[in-house]
Amino acid sequence: MEARSRFEVTARDPGCQARAGVLHTRRGPVETPVFMPVGTAGTVKALDPAEVEALGYRLILGNTYHLMLRPGADTVRAHGGLHGFMAWPHAVLTDSGGFQVWSLAHRRKILEEGVRFRSHIDGDLHLLTPERAVELQEALGADIMMALDECAPHDAAPRYLDQSLARTTRWAERCLRARSPAGGALFGIAQGALDVPRRLRHLAELAAMPFEGLALGGLSVGEGPDRMDAVLAEVVPAMPAERPRYLMGVGTPLDLLRGVGHGLDMFDCVLPTRNARNGSLFTWQGPIQIRNARHARDTGPVDASCACPTCRRFSRSYLRHLFLADEMLGLRLNTLHNLHFMAELMRRVREAIRLGRYPAWAAETLAALGAPPLRPLDPPGNKK
Amino acid sequence: MEARSRFEVTARDPGCQARAGVLHTRRGPVETPVFMPVGTAGTVKALDPAEVEALGYRLILGNTYHLMLRPGADTVRAHGGLHGFMAWPHAVLTDSGGFQVWSLAHRRKILEEGVRFRSHIDGDLHLLTPERAVELQEALGADIMMALDECAPHDAAPRYLDQSLARTTRWAERCLRARSPAGGALFGIAQGALDVPRRLRHLAELAAMPFEGLALGGLSVGEGPDRMDAVLAEVVPAMPAERPRYLMGVGTPLDLLRGVGHGLDMFDCVLPTRNARNGSLFTWQGPIQIRNARHARDTGPVDASCACPTCRRFSRSYLRHLFLADEMLGLRLNTLHNLHFMAELMRRVREAIRLGRYPAWAAETLAALGAPPLRPLDPPGNKK
Numbered sequence: 151m152e153a154r155s156r157f158e159v160t161a162r163d164p165g166c167q168a169r170a171g172v173l174h175t176r177r178g179p180v181e182t183p184v185f186m187p188v189g190t191a192g193t194v195k196a197l198d199p200a201e202v203e204a205l206g207y208r209l210i211l212g213n214t215y216h217l218m219l220r221p222g223a224d225t226v227r228a229h230g231g232l233h234g235f236m237a238w239p240h241a242v243l244t245d246s247g248g249f250q251v252w253s254l255a256h257r258r259k260i261l262e263e264g265v266r267f268r269s270h271i272d273g274d275l276h277l278l279t280p281e282r283a284v285e286l287q288e289a290l291g292a293d294i295m296m297a298l299d300e301c302a303p304h305d306a307a308p309r310y311l312d313q314s315l316a317r318t319t320r321w322a323e324r325c326l327r328a329r330s331p332a333g334g335a336l337f338g339i340a341q342g343a344l345d346v347p348r349r350l351r352h353l354a355e356l357a358a359m360p361f362e363g364l365a366l367g368g369l370s371v372g373e374g375p376d377r378m379d380a381v382l383a384e385v386v387p388a389m390p391a392e393r394p395r396y397l398m399g400v401g402t403p404l405d406l407l408r409g410v411g412h413g414l415d416m417f418d419c420v421l422p423t424r425n426a427r428n429g430s431l432f433t434w435q436g437p438i439q440i441r442n443a444r445h446a447r448d449t450g451p452v453d454a455s456c457a458c459p460t461c462r463r464f465s466r467s468y469l470r471h472l473f474l475a476d477e478m479l480g481l482r483l484n485t486l487h488n489l490h491f492m493a494e495l496m497r498r499v500r501e502a503i504r505l506g507r508y509p510a511w512a513a514e515t516l517a518a519l520g521a522p523p524l525r526p527l528d529p530p531g532n533k534k
Numbered sequence: 535m536e537a538r539s540r541f542e543v544t545a546r547d548p549g550c551q552a553r554a555g556v557l558h559t560r561r562g563p564v565e566t567p568v569f570m571p572v573g574t575a576g577t578v579k580a581l582d583p584a585e586v587e588a589l590g591y592r593l594i595l596g597n598t599y600h601l602m603l604r605p606g607a608d609t610v611r612a613h614g615g616l617h618g619f620m621a622w623p624h625a626v627l628t629d630s631g632g633f634q635v636w637s638l639a640h641r642r643k644i645l646e647e648g649v650r651f652r653s654h655i656d657g658d659l660h661l662l663t664p665e666r667a668v669e670l671q672e673a674l675g676a677d678i679m680m681a682l683d684e685c686a687p688h689d690a691a692p693r694y695l696d697q698s699l700a701r702t703t704r705w706a707e708r709c710l711r712a713r714s715p716a717g718g719a720l721f722g723i724a725q726g727a728l729d730v731p732r733r734l735r736h737l738a739e740l741a742a743m744p745f746e747g748l749a750l751g752g753l754s755v756g757e758g759p760d761r762m763d764a765v766l767a768e769v770v771p772a773m774p775a776e777r778p779r780y781l782m783g784v785g786t787p788l789d790l791l792r793g794v795g796h797g798l799d800m801f802d803c804v805l806p807t808r809n810a811r812n813g814s815l816f817t818w819q820g821p822i823q824i825r826n827a828r829h830a831r832d833t834g835p836v837d838a839s840c841a842c843p844t845c846r847r848f849s850r851s852y853l854r855h856l857f858l859a860d861e862m863l864g865l866r867l868n869t870l871h872n873l874h875f876m877a878e879l880m881r882r883v884r885e886a887i888r889l890g891r892y893p894a895w896a897a898e899t900l901a902a903l904g905a906p907p908l909r910p911l912d913p914p915g916n917k918k
Contacts, residue, residue, distance in 0.1 A: 191855075191856075191859045192852070192855060192859075193856060193861050193863045195861065195862065198867075216859075220858065220859055221851065221854075221855040221858075225851055228831060229849060235849075235851075235855075236852065447609055449612055449613055465619075467605065467609055467612070467613065467619075468613070468619055470605075471576060472575075472576075472577060477577050478579065478862050478866070479579075479582060482582070483582075
């Protein structure tokens with residue numbers, strides 16, 4: 151049987167933990183480090199899938215929670231999965247639905263069996279078990295699936311956190327047993343809040359299982375970039391080096407570049423697309439707010455060095471006009487720009503790693519972007 | 535000096551007044567009969583201009599009223615006109631601003647000098663004179679400009695209607711005098727509500743002036759297709775045959791096909807784009823409402839015979855999902871479909887005229903679309 155996925159590391163930076171590689175999925179290769187745009191409800195908001203493809207993306211994320219509630223996994227399966235449903239020919243990673251159950255659903259209750267909740271759309275009662283999470287993701291046609299986990303709050307009592315981590319481990323085993331032979335790859339999710347010893351212990355439990363990749367969940371949920379960075383510096387080097395390492399729900403250019411420096415390979419976040427819809431646009435000199443009056447008569451592009459479909463054709467003045475006039479095209483052009491920026495940022499990340507100058511490149515880039523300085527990245531082999 | 539525009543009739547249907555032709559604008563030829571998508575605020579809502587172009591459109595409409603208020607004509611001029619502002623390389627027709635002053639502005643007052651009104655956006659006071667209307671349209675870079683007119687209500691007293699028509703005639707003369715040598719073509723607008731003798735008289739006044747084309751205003755404003763059709767049957771044959779004839783703000787496939795049969799060449803309307811955003815989609819068997827539950831599991835396209843970018847890739851089920859989930863992409867895919875339908879409808883119109891079988895083709899097409907039957911079209915030469 152063909153492997154569900156295969157990961158190869160093709161370059162390691164000599165000055166930090168960063169590595170570049172290729173994640174071979176059922177639907178083609180994906181160069182890492184990679185940022186995945188989020189296609190919440192079967193669409194990367196404001197874009198046509200052909201535009202996402204043209205920006206260079208070959209892997210996007212779909213949200214199981216949203217899709218199981220609307221239109222329902224059976225409807226997506228009737229289209230041959232998300233690929234047929236949303237006309238996206240490349241790889242799809244789906245989350246387990248767990249995170250949105252914590253953040254969106256009503257009256258949720260965690261049982262050993264799974265999590266019971268009411269839909270935030272119509273109040274209907276649902277039970278999401280590890281087996282159901284895998285079944286749903288297979289119905290969605292996911293090339294990479296995520297195990298069902300509990301994202302315990304950072305202020306959870308140690309006793310609760312221990313119970314939660316143990317349950318997530320049991321759920322992870324059930325997810326592995328539940329998947330069908332023809333299904334996609336499955337990644338486990340290590341939790342542990344900001345408690346490094348517990349994170350390392352949970353990670354070791356999951357690393358012992360035959361997941362095709364491992365993810366860190368429960369970070370970038372309000373703890374701030376400094377505290378997340380400190381946890382990553384200790385935890386990422388302990389993740390199995392031969393498997394892809396995925397930091398879920400991250401993030402800003404700062405978080406991405408630091409995460410790569412710690413040895414992470416995969417990232418996803420709604421930030422670039424959500425910011426775009428709020429009129430906050432990346433430039434290589436830091437973000438701008440397109441609604442500001444200073445752009446009113448500016449016939450130049452958002453970023454003069456940017457080759458995106460927006461900057462090649464449209465001015466700041468026009469984008470500001472569309473934003474103030476509530477014209478949909480503005481949200482789309484903004485989204486195209488921000489996702490192009492992220493794709494270009496990750497291309498430069500991979501290039502810097504191949505050239506073996508990642509730490510210096512990342513520091514220069516972050517300084518230009520106006521990000522706060524952080525301590526130097528750890529060199530390779532500096533495992534805590 | 536090169537002509538501001540040139541119109542040639544290339545085919546006449548033997549069975550009715552319909553004719554096909556080419557309107558040569560400063561920015562290239564436009565085949566007629568033509569439907570113009572409306573780009574209200576410098577964007578055809580929900581679409582990228584490259585998409586409008588790919589659908590085959592070479593002439594779109596911009597609204598002077600909207601653009602003069604936001605972002606302001608000077609801002610558009612600083613981009614080299616609407617073409618540079620919205621990245622549209624083909625022809626643009628702008629209205630005079632008059633119609634939106636009647637329909638949107640607050641506290642308007644008609645003076646001999648022009649119309650005074652307050653912006654519906656910020657309440658600022660504006661005076662739109664015939665000279666200012668031309669100046670604004672030239673700033674917008676219009677290839678075809680419209681003279682400022684008053685669209686008097688259909689229930690206006692005859693005495694008021696006579697005053698209004700006389701003033702619109704004086705405004706038309708002032709518009710002609712105001713335009714600059716390098717400006718675009720200028721069309722006059724004949725009014726007269728549903729009063730055929732007054733319409734014919736006003737039309738004769740405007741036809742005597744050197745406009746590059748003539749338009750009928752003040753129709754399709756609630757009188758119903760039957761009454762409009764009756765007025766058109768009497769009025770259109772009296773419009774100069776050697777100049778393009780434009781029916782403003784129209785309309786439905788029924789109105790378009792009847793208008794063409796009466797000898798009209800140009801049309802514009804927000805209906806196909808607005809309906810698309812409301813989930814009402816054209817098919818060659820009549821419109822469908824995409825939100826209806828019967829489309830929930832339908833993996834087929836909106837119209838199996840349609841070659842638009844939406845029908846080629848996406849199912850009714852997916853479009854319904856996007857509509858119910860309030861996803862922008864749905865409004866865009868719906869708009870692409872409806873504007874493709876209108877472009878294809880007009881291609882078939884022109885082909886039927888060239889083949890000399892327009893009346894039969896139009897009757898068959900309207901029957902398939904579920905439009906109510908109307909009386910037969912008048913043969914050519916049947917001038918009232």
